[in-house]
Amino acid sequence: xxxxxxxxxxxxxxxxxxxxxxxxxxxxxxxxxxxxxxxxxxxxxxxxxxxxxxxxxxxxxxxxxxxxxxxxxxxxxxxxxxxxxxxxxxxxxxxxxxxxxxxxxxxxxxxxxxxxxxxxxxxxxxxxxxxxxxxxxxxxxxxxxxxxxxxxxxxxxxxxxxxxxxxxxxxxxxxxxxxxxxxxxxxxxxxxxxxxxxxxxxxxxxxxxxxxxxxxxxxxxxxxxxxxxxxxxxxxxxxxxxxxxxxxxxxxxxxxxxxxxxxxxxxxx
Amino acid sequence: xxxxxxxxxxxxxxxxxxxxxxxxxxxxxxxxxxxxxxxxxxxxxxxxxxxxxxxxxxxxxxxxxxxxxxxxxxxxxxxxxxxxxxxxxxxxxxxxxxxxxxxxxxxxxxxxxxxxxxxxxxxxxxxxxxxxxxxxxxxxxxxxxxxxxxxxxxxxxxxxxxxxxxxxxxxxxxxxxxxxxxxxxxxxxxxxxxxxxxxxxxxxxxxxxxxxxxxxxxxxxxxxxxxxxxxxxxxxxxxxxxxxxxxxxxxxxxxxxxxxxxxxxxxxx
Numbered sequence: 106x107x108x109x110x111x112x113x114x115x116x117x118x119x120x121x122x123x124x125x126x127x128x129x130x131x132x133x134x135x136x137x138x139x140x141x142x143x144x145x146x147x148x149x150x151x152x153x154x155x156x157x158x159x160x161x162x163x164x165x166x167x168x169x170x171x172x173x174x175x176x177x178x179x180x181x182x183x184x185x186x187x188x189x190x191x192x193x194x195x196x197x198x199x200x201x202x203x204x205x206x207x208x209x210x211x212x213x214x215x216x217x218x219x220x221x222x223x224x225x226x227x228x229x230x231x232x233x234x235x236x237x238x239x240x241x242x243x244x245x246x247x248x249x250x251x252x253x254x255x256x257x258x259x260x261x262x263x264x265x266x267x268x269x270x271x272x273x274x275x276x277x278x279x280x281x282x283x284x285x286x287x288x289x290x291x292x293x294x295x296x297x298x299x300x301x302x303x304x305x306x307x308x309x310x311x312x313x314x315x316x317x318x319x320x321x322x323x324x325x326x327x328x329x330x331x332x333x334x335x336x337x338x339x340x341x342x343x344x345x346x347x348x349x350x351x352x353x354x355x356x357x358x359x360x361x362x363x364x365x366x367x368x369x370x371x372x373x374x
Numbered sequence: 375x376x377x378x379x380x381x382x383x384x385x386x387x388x389x390x391x392x393x394x395x396x397x398x399x400x401x402x403x404x405x406x407x408x409x410x411x412x413x414x415x416x417x418x419x420x421x422x423x424x425x426x427x428x429x430x431x432x433x434x435x436x437x438x439x440x441x442x443x444x445x446x447x448x449x450x451x452x453x454x455x456x457x458x459x460x461x462x463x464x465x466x467x468x469x470x471x472x473x474x475x476x477x478x479x480x481x482x483x484x485x486x487x488x489x490x491x492x493x494x495x496x497x498x499x500x501x502x503x504x505x506x507x508x509x510x511x512x513x514x515x516x517x518x519x520x521x522x523x524x525x526x527x528x529x530x531x532x533x534x535x536x537x538x539x540x541x542x543x544x545x546x547x548x549x550x551x552x553x554x555x556x557x558x559x560x561x562x563x564x565x566x567x568x569x570x571x572x573x574x575x576x577x578x579x580x581x582x583x584x585x586x587x588x589x590x591x592x593x594x595x596x597x598x599x600x601x602x603x604x605x606x607x608x609x610x611x612x613x614x615x616x617x618x619x620x621x622x623x624x625x626x627x628x629x630x631x632x633x634x635x636x637x638x639x640x641x642x643x
Contacts, residue, residue: 240626240629243625244625246619246622248616248619248625248633249619274622277622347517347636350516350517353515353546355516356513356516356517357513359509360512360516360628360629361632363629363630363632364517364632364633367636367637
């Protein structure tokens, strides 16, 4: 059972994990230094704990205690209870769904572990926006992608905003960070995957045709602004495109990823 | 040629169209009363004007004048030139891409006009979030949907945030507002469309199978939180689902819409 402590002073040092949640840079250094991440909202907090992440603490208004009672019963972590106004003062923003938890990160699995048994994986190059990373993870999980690999410069999927947008999918779909950018795609090829890069390049073929008949596929997605690097476009086995109407701006990365995951997972054998 | 006026006083009444851009409620009444909408960013401003919307005025920092010179040459509207700090003070937010324009709305076309010649249309029920409306419009335009119909309670596609997320797709794809909510789907059926509602209902069939062989299709999409109303689910000719992995939260509305548009536009004849 969690230990419950009422907090009345916003400067109370027990709330250190929850400070300045809107300051991305500060949060990144706090979270890296302490090996923690934040979950926000009853549903996401529950999913993080159920996925086996160990809570450091909880922070919530009294009205959320009941809904999370079963979660709080299974942990020894402290639960700080505070009015919403105090939580807002500490975190720096309006906490919509009331409950927050700070949890311990875990060591990332190796690429080989994540790839074991996977038939279709998504590889994100430099998706630096937390919302986009979260959205892609949510779609990937829902549409049946087996695992996700993130290039070194991708945004952190355990950053609060990414976790929230992903609705906890980051706890469901196996993922890890690629240690090496330059040779990532050749290494995936050597591991038995056909690497299919989504690009607007002139020689790109329609995705549905590109993936038809392939066994193991690594679907490679880039950032919205710049797309994939030249290196990754060249290093991929296949360059493919989601066919679009002429004269219209390309899909945003989350929409393109959703369509591409759908098409690739359901490719004809 | 636009007439250029330097503005130095943030209280200058000529800037009335640009005030309080973050106050959604206030903006809705200002824009309705004056029949205007705002375009933000060089690309979106250009697209609005090129699509034939008549500018009321422009507001931008000096550094944007060159990039929009050809657009400004074709209009008689005033162009207010002001430092970015002043624009931020007037609008209430940081204007990322510098240029703003206020444009006259046009009377919406009738449903019959929008449907004329269309083979695949999207129908949005109560998508009340401007970001989602913009994202769906962008995907619909890019993936080849011929027209979009909005239920009476849908968010305004010409609201600044929707226009921006849609990257101007709202100027490309024909759209209008449905006058009637209750009988909207039966009326589309009578107009020769098979109405296919995207839903997680138990009797929903896989979308790809649901649309195969259909001639004219109206793809019906609801809001993220509540999905389609019971009325629309019952009134639709077909209930369909994008197949998802068990135990994972459903796709968000923008991702689901992208996949559904892709599948429906490319249905087998």
